[in-house]
Amino acid sequence: MNHLLANRVQTLTPSATLAITAKAKELKEQGVDVIGLGAGEPDFNTPENILQAAKDSMDKGFTKYTPAGGLPALKQAIIAKLERDNQLAYKANEVMVGVGAKHVLYTLFQVILNEGDEVIIPIPYWVSYPEQVKLAGGKPVYVEGTAAQQYKITAQQLRDAVTAKTKAVIINSPSNPSGMIYSKEELAELAKVAEEKDLLIISDEIYEKLVYDGVEHYSIAQLSASVKARTIVVNGVAKSHSMTGWRIGYAAGDASIINAMTDLASHSTSNATTTAQYATIEAYNGSQEAVETMRQAFESRLEVIYPKLSAIPGFQVLKPQGAFYLLPDVSEAAQKTGYDSVDDFVTALLTEANVAVVPGSGFGAPSTIRLSYATSLELLEEAVTRMHNFVESKWQA
Structure with missing residues (x-):
């Protein structure tokens, strides 16, 4: 029935962030212990x-x-x-x-x-x-x-x-x-x-x-x-x-x-x-106290997670000044672990290391991945540990 679709929608590229989130959710429903770092939303409830x-x-x-x-x-x-x-x-x-x-x-x-x-x-x-x-x-x-x-x-x-x-x-x-x-x-x-x-x-x-x-x-x-x-x-x-x-x-x-x-x-x-x-x-x-509380939480997570992410072989990471994302260039890590592209590397991270990140290709930056630190520090640290172990286990000198 594609002939019934308007031309304007046939060229659309699906949202990379929603796609990876959906795949991670599917694996979780199958009982896989996936840590999702794809979603772009705070992990706090709306203020009371x-x-x-x-x-x-x-x-x-x-x-x-x-x-x-x-x-x-x-x-x-x-x-x-x-x-x-x-x-x-x-x-x-x-x-x-x-x-x-x-x-x-x-x-x-x-x-x-x-x-x-x-x-x-x-x-x-x-x-x-x-x-x-x-x-x-x-x-x-x-x-x-x-x-x-x-x-x-x-x-x-x-x-x-x-x-x-x-x-x-x-x-x-x-x-x-x-x-x-x-x-x-x-x-x-x-x-x-x-x-x-x-x-x-x-x-x-x-x-x-x-x-x-x-x-x-x-x-x-x-x-x-x-x-x-x-x-x-x-x-x-x-x-x-x-x-x-x-x-x-x-x-x-x-x-x-x-x-x-x-x-x-x-x-x-x-x-x-x-x-x-x-x-x-x-x-x-109303009160803006909760806004500042959340900002401080994100900043404290960034301070902990940034050096740990930077320590992963083949990861080149700039420290962000805002939002709640990190955008490391992982092209070297992908190449050294045997993958033809960062997209393939991201798929392997999800299926083998059980960590969901978003491929940078969706943002016009195919050498990168995007990680959201809008999740608990415990999960962030575990996710980075998994990624570090994954890269080191496959690294080809």
């Missing part, structure tokens, strides 16, 4: 005050439709958050609430891209960026941020990639999958190119709250009024407040783009889940 706000909203009968772009009270909570945390001022008509940041990004590409428009995507990238661009009729243009550049792109690389068809550039900081963060100075250089070339900047800041070693997150929209005017900030509560399943994200930026996104959402989702919206109001207006 947020859960209570959701329950209260249901008890009060707040279970009906909301405006397509989000509850007015939630928009105000987001506006207050952006002012408080990022010194950014927005109006209600410049904010749109969607069904998670992923849906927000999908909707954004749908309203800004015409057939053949190009979007510059730094490598390594989050797996859904290219697919969403293609689904909107656009063309992904990849620019590689090498390990020597801390997996970040330079202003000159951006300038060289721009053509007459370039519509936008994506900046994801802190990054999934690398965990690297662009400094204010680096963002300023990229913004200069965006202004010179009249590019829209899509700033994915979903990991904003997860930063380490005293590093501060800085939004590119903070640079100036003119940069802010061409930037769409995308964020949400999934990672910061451990609310991945609640599916609430938002976009903030140019009112005409936000209005178009809201109109499109009115024909696709009607609105984000009402209960989840009330929960998010509390997430932003």
Whole structure:
């Protein structure tokens, strides 16, 4: 029945992260002791005050439709958050609430891209960026941020990639999958190119709250009024407040783009889940103590696990500054253990060492693997031990 499928979906690449998670779950159901380091979500429950706000909203009968772009009270909570945390001022008509940041990004590409428009995507990238661009009729243009550049792109690389068809550039900081963060100075250089070339900047800041070693997150929209005017900030509560399943994200930026996104959402989702919206109001207006508690837990795990991972033969590991991922280059380990590719190495890790990681090929970085440290320190240490033993047992001098 493939002939009934639209062309746009026949070129889609399945999510590498969801695929490895599904395989690991399948093995676990068969009784295999698999440690999964693939999923990109905190291992904490949603904070109690947020859960209570959701329950209260249901008890009060707040279970009906909301405006397509989000509850007015939630928009105000987001506006207050952006002012408080990022010194950014927005109006209600410049904010749109969607069904998670992923849906927000999908909707954004749908309203800004015409057939053949190009979007510059730094490598390594989050797996859904290219697919969403293609689904909107656009063309992904990849620019590689090498390990020597801390997996970040330079202003000159951006300038060289721009053509007459370039519509936008994506900046994801802190990054999934690398965990690297662009400094204010680096963002300023990229913004200069965006202004010179009249590019829209899509700033994915979903990991904003997860930063380490005293590093501060800085939004590119903070640079100036003119940069802010061409930037769409995308964020949400999934990672910061451990609310991945609640599916609430938002976009903030140019009112005409936000209005178009809201109109499109009115024909696709009607609105984000009402209960989840009330929960998010509390997430932003209530205590932020749990956010910091989780951040500290991730940082402490990183401090323990980073040197252990770096000690595995053939693993080249940069220490991330944010998010909860490590992106080691394991090409030497794969080659020395007899595998033709890192993808084959990853499969063997799962089936022989019972450790699930995500192959970097899904992020445009085929020499790497992505590991999430959003799990207990006990499991992390056991997983690294298994990987170390696996590599040493197969190492061919």
